[in-house]
Amino acid sequence: SWSRGLGDVYKRQIIESAMNPKKILHLYSNFKWTGPADHALKLVTWLKAREDVEALFSCGHQRGVQNTLYHKACQHELDFVNGLFLKKHLSWQMIPDIYSLRKIVTSEQINLVHSHQDNDSFTAVLAGLGDRLIRTWYDGEPTALNLRQRFSGHRTGKILTASRAVQSYLSKIFPEKDIQQVDIPVDPKLFRPLKKSSKLLAEFGLAADTPVGGIVARVQKHRNFTLLLDAVEQVVNKIPDFKFLIVGRGTHIDTVARQPVKDRGLGSNVIFTGYRKEDYHEVLNLFDYKVFLVPGSDGSCRAAREALACAKPVIAVRKGILPELIRDGETGILIEENPADLARAMLTMTRDRDFRLNCSRAARRYAETVLDPERYVKKVAAVYESLLKHP
Numbered sequence: 001s002w003s004r005g006l007g008d009v010y011k012r013q014i015i016e017s018a019m020n021p022k023k024i025l026h027l028y029s030n031f032k033w034t035g036p037a038d039h040a041l042k043l044v045t046w047l048k049a050r051e052d053v054e055a056l057f058s059c060g061h062q063r064g065v066q067n068t069l070y071h072k073a074c075q076h077e078l079d080f081v082n083g084l085f086l087k088k089h090l091s092w093q094m095i096p097d098i099y100s101l102r103k104i105v106t107s108e109q110i111n112l113v114h115s116h117q118d119n120d121s122f123t124a125v126l127a128g129l130g131d132r133l134i135r136t137w138y139d140g141e142p143t144a145l146n147l148r149q150r151f152s153g154h155r156t157g158k159i160l161t162a163s164r165a166v167q168s169y170l171s172k173i174f175p176e177k178d179i180q181q182v183d184i185p186v187d188p189k190l191f192r193p194l195k196k197s198s199k200l201l202a203e204f205g206l207a208a209d210t211p212v213g214g215i216v217a218r219v220q221k222h223r224n225f226t227l228l229l230d231a232v233e234q235v236v237n238k239i240p241d242f243k244f245l246i247v248g249r250g251t252h253i254d255t256v257a258r259q260p261v262k263d264r265g266l267g268s269n270v271i272f273t274g275y276r277k278e279d280y281h282e283v284l285n286l287f288d289y290k291v292f293l294v295p296g297s298d299g300s301c302r303a304a305r306e307a308l309a310c311a312k313p314v315i316a317v318r319k320g321i322l323p324e325l326i327r328d329g330e331t332g333i334l335i336e337e338n339p340a341d342l343a344r345a346m347l348t349m350t351r352d353r354d355f356r357l358n359c360s361r362a363a364r365r366y367a368e369t370v371l372d373p374e375r376y377v378k379k380v381a382a383v384y385e386s387l388l389k390h391p
Contacts, residue, residue, distance in 0.1 A: 021054040022111045022384060025104070027120035029086040031060040033068040035297040036138040039184050040116040041069070045076050046377045053381060055079070056108070060086035081108070086120055090148070094123055101127045112157075112384055121152045130155035131391045134383060137161045138184070140299030140320030142169035153177070157387045160380070162300040163321045180383065184300040185373040191309035193364060194285040204245070204271050206286065211350045212243050213315075214287040216303050217294070219250030224293045225257050229264060230339035235346050236269050242350065247283055249275040281310070288356060289313045289332070289349040291342070295320035309367035313359035315345045331363040 024047065028040050037059075047055035058081040059069045073080050083100050085093035101123060104110065114134045115121040121135045135156045140163050145153070153159065153170070159179045161167040167181040196208055206212060217223050235242050246257060253272075261270045276283045284290075290307040292314055301321055304314050308325075314332035316322040328334040333348065335341040349356050369375075 021050075021052050022388065023054045023056065023109060024112050024114055024384060025056045025058065025081060025108070025110045026114045027084075027086060027116065027124065028057070028059040028069065029115075029117040029119035029123070030088045031062050031065065031067040031069050031086075033072060036116060036136075036184075036300060036302075037069050037072075038302060039138065039298075039300065040136075041072055041076060041078070042185075042187070042373070043377070043380065044073075044078055046373055047381070048078065050377070050381065053384070056081050056110075058082070058084050058086060060084075060088065086123070088117065088119060090119070094119070094126070097123050098127045101129070105129060112387060118149060118152070121156065122148050125152045125155045131157050132387065134158050134160065134387065136182075137166055137170065138299045139163065139166050140295050140301060140322070142166055145173065157391060158383055160383065164324055165321075178386070180379070182376060182379055183370050184302075184305065185371045185376040186302070186305040186309045186367060187373060188309050188368050188371070191281065191284075191306045191367075193311040193360075194282060196286055197279075197282045200279070200282055200286055204273065204286070206243055206271075210241070210243060211288040211353075211356070212245060212286055213289055213291060213346055213349065214245035214247060214284075215291045215293070216247045216284065216307075218296065219246070219248050219253040219257050221252055221256055222294065223256070224337075225260070227337065227339055227342065228291065228293060229257075229260055229266065229270075231342035231346060232266060232270060233264055234339060234343035235350070236266060238347060239350060242269055243271065244269060245271050245273055245283070245286060247273045247276060247280075284310050284312070287312050289315060289346075289359075291346070292316040292322065293337075293342075295322065301325060305367070305371055308363040309371065311360045311364040313349060313356060313363055315342065315349065327362070327366070331359055331366050 026044050044055045044057045047053045056079045057073050061067045081104060084097050087093055112132045113124050113129050115124055116136050124133045133156050142165055153174050159177055160182050162184050164181050167179050171179050201208055232244050273283055290312045292304045295301050299320060304325055307314050314326050316326045316334055317337045318334050323334055326332040326334055333345040335345050
């Protein structure tokens with residue numbers, strides 16, 4: 001009878017929670033589809049499916065410029081909150097934002113605020129909402145904090161980090177804070193292993209049974225394409241018909257990649273797919289393994305996570321969050337930042353089929369367990385509950 005009574009209490013709590021869901025306002029101080037914007041938007045989307053949470057979203061906007069993030073939010077049919085400028089950088093428009101945010105929190109009866117960038121966190125703290133503020137820190141490695149970050153951090157209710165190294169670092173700076181590490185997920189249903197598309201194989205002149213390496217990156221000067229092409233050249237010297245795909249675009253693609261490929265005589269080995277949108281998942285599944293050299297504006301390295309979910313082993317440099325994300329010798333290979341090390345890893349992945357397939361299976365298992373969205377959302381929801389109980 002005691003267990004039945006406890007069960008009744010638990011059921012009643014669930015019903016009451018569903019009838020009075022917690023309202024969480026997510027802030028993203030930018031209007032561009034860049035950095036961890038995808039993670040923030042997906043979290044709001046997943047929270048929307050829960051009965052105990054009502055998630056709202058607000059992001060930056062700029063007149064005369066396409067507000068990509070806002071349009072993405074509309075496509076996901078999220079509950080959008082207007083009335084905030086949410087600039088990425090310090091601006092006089094933060095002043096009206098402070099008052100507007102207070103008004104929105106009161107009128108909408110917001111329980112908690114979840115910030116995803118520096119400036120929205122700063123704005124929430126200045127609005128006096130620090131005791132009900134959660135901040136996600138997407139940085140992949142510890143970096144010195146500026147005054148704004150320190151000021152906000154000391155006054156933030158709870159902090160989530162993508163990286164264990166950043167969690168440890170922030171715990172020393174904010175020893176009084178509850179700082180938890182969360183594994184930023186990837187949707188395993190959206191990103192999954194697929195059979196190589198015969199149409200794309202024909203488009204790029206690839207054989208279905210020939211191992212293919214690839215990279216997905218914005219082609220820019222700081223992306224270390226010289227190192228990549230040096231390594232590809234070494235691999236081609238040993239495997240003349242080796243194929244490598246470069247997926248992406250960039251304003252300097254001709255000088256950074258296309259012309260160097262031509263100058264090195266690698267035109268038949270390196271294939272430029274251009275920027276892919278509609279068939280990106282299919283192009284990614286042409287890879288037998290992926291190379292990841294330089295973490296970009298998203299410190300949690302979304303592209304590496306997507307590759308793992310598609311069962312693609314990742315060759316990655318020991319930078320940022322990558323040593324935490326890639327299990328060396330299990331889901332990929334971690335390398336030092338030099339052409340010889342990269343070439344050795346690419347040769348191993350290309351030649352050793354059993355090793356490659358074992359890594360492939362392990363990568364998918366890792367995505368389905370550690371990078372599982374349900375696991376992530378449950379942890380975030382538990383943080384919300386904890387802050388509401390113990391502000």
